[in-house]
Amino acid sequence: MPSNDHYVIIGNGPAGNHAADVLRKNDPDARITLLSNESMLFYYKHKLPALIKGTIGDTELSVKGARDYKEKNIRLRLGQEVERIDPRENRIYLKHMEIMSYTKLLIASGASPRVLPLVSNFAKHLKLFSSFTDALNQIGDIRNGRRYLVLGGDLVSFKFVRMLKSMGKEVDCLLYPDAFWPFTLTKDMAEAVNKSLTKDGIRVLSNDGLKSMNQTCEGIDVVTDNGYTATFDSVYAFLGMVPNISFALGSGIDTDRGILVNDHLKTNFNNVYAAGDCAQIYNPDIKSYWLSVGWKNAAVQGAVAAENLLGAGYVITPSPKSILSVEGFTVDTSWWENFD
Numbered sequence: 001m002p003s004n005d006h007y008v009i010i011g012n013g014p015a016g017n018h019a020a021d022v023l024r025k026n027d028p029d030a031r032i033t034l035l036s037n038e039s040m041l042f043y044y045k046h047k048l049p050a051l052i053k054g055t056i057g058d059t060e061l062s063v064k065g066a067r068d069y070k071e072k073n074i075r076l077r078l079g080q081e082v083e084r085i086d087p088r089e090n091r092i093y094l095k096h097m098e099i100m101s102y103t104k105l106l107i108a109s110g111a112s113p114r115v116l117p118l119v120s121n122f123a124k125h126l127k128l129f130s131s132f133t134d135a136l137n138q139i140g141d142i143r144n145g146r147r148y149l150v151l152g153g154d155l156v157s158f159k160f161v162r163m164l165k166s167m168g169k170e171v172d173c174l175l176y177p178d179a180f181w182p183f184t185l186t187k188d189m190a191e192a193v194n195k196s197l198t199k200d201g202i203r204v205l206s207n208d209g210l211k212s213m214n215q216t217c218e219g220i221d222v223v224t225d226n227g228y229t230a231t232f233d234s235v236y237a238f239l240g241m242v243p244n245i246s247f248a249l250g251s252g253i254d255t256d257r258g259i260l261v262n263d264h265l266k267t268n269f270n271n272v273y274a275a276g277d278c279a280q281i282y283n284p285d286i287k288s289y290w291l292s293v294g295w296k297n298a299a300v301q302g303a304v305a306a307e308n309l310l311g312a313g314y315v316i317t318p319s320p321k322s323i324l325s326v327e328g329f330t331v332d333t334s335w336w337e338n339f340d
């Protein structure tokens with residue numbers, strides 16, 4: 001009997017796409033709609049630095065093309081911003097005033113870079129980088145500039161710093177070990193990072209902070225607490241991520257930092273699930289919630305959430321553990337796959 005379900009997925013990243021594929025495989029007749037506020041087809045985020053550098057083009061960035069969605073009869077709607085959801089009425093409100101109904105909803109809206117209070121006074125000078133749109137907006141500035149300051153606070157910051165260096169730029173990196181995300185850098189780790197980056201010609205500023213920033217016609221004049229002064233073309237901040245859940249706030253769906261879900265990835269509404277970087281998942285072992293990050297985790301969770309929307313009842317387990325070597329220190333992780 002044909003399914004009457006309309007599955008709506010908010011998010012066109014690994015979580016959303018893996019979910020859509022599982023749903024289609026198991027429910028050939030259902031309506032499936034995938035929404036994204038970006039205009040780019042599903043792409044590899046970790047390849048964005050290579051795109052900026054010019055070593056790959058748009059085609060290599062793309063995970064799959066429009067034809068794939070057509071063949072699977074998945075309705076892909078790009079450039080559609082979800083502004084609000086009403087889980088009691090099973091409705092989604094899009095920014096352009098459209099109201100969409102669903103029978104089952106998956107929130108897979110990812111996360112965006114955060115600006116921590118300790119640098120919020122300088123927010124207007126800071127650039128953030130995490131999406132294809134950011135890459136498009138900043139590619140010219142990055143290719144044409146000479147000197148950059150990176151406020152380093154997460155794993156992506158190292159990739160970005162290395163990308164700039166390999167493009168022949170002068171790079172200073174101001175480390176914020178406490179803001180490091182998703183874990184805090186210990187003293188030993190910070191020393192290892194310092195050593196590894198310094199060896200490759202990157203000036204690392206440790207145990208320091210921002211004192212002032214001023215835009216002049218030469219660039220951005222920066223003075224640090226320790227009295228270091230320099231002028232930069234741009235200042236980038238990588239101080240961790242914050243889940244994209246503003247559209248769910250006040251809707252009745254439980255939230256904290258992310259969308260709160262149980263270990264089946266279900267929210268407090270039976271027909272609403274969340275997966276990937278936006279989800280905060282209950283872990284019965286630690287009797288608390290953990291935030292999930294990383295491509296592989298998002299993909300696994302998207303697939304599990306879809307199975308459960310179909311009625312399977314799977315419990316989420318993190319992706320297999322891997323030991324990563326990052327800038328001279330090792331991380332034992334189940335969430336981050338090193339794609340470099």
Ligand SMILES: Cc1cc2nc3c(=O)[nH]c(=O)nc-3n(C[C@H](O)[C@H](O)[C@H](O)COP(=O)(O)OP(=O)(O)OC[C@H]3O[C@@H](n4cnc5c(N)ncnc54)[C@H](O)[C@@H]3O)c2cc1C
Nearest residue numbers: 011012013014015037046082109110276277294295298337
């Ligand atoms: C430069 C860079 C390098 C990285 N390198 C690695 C790496 O080496 N290894 C690793 O494991 N991970 C890496 N990551 C992280 C990885 O890409 C993310 O963890 C992963 O993409 C998360 O998947 P997701 O599906 O949860 O969310 P995302 O991939 O962030 O997708 C979220 C989707 O939701 C959409 N969306 C958000 N809000 C709305 C809204 N209101 N309305 C409609 N649509 C909305 C977005 O447009 C997007 O399509 C990297 C990330 C970056 C930026």
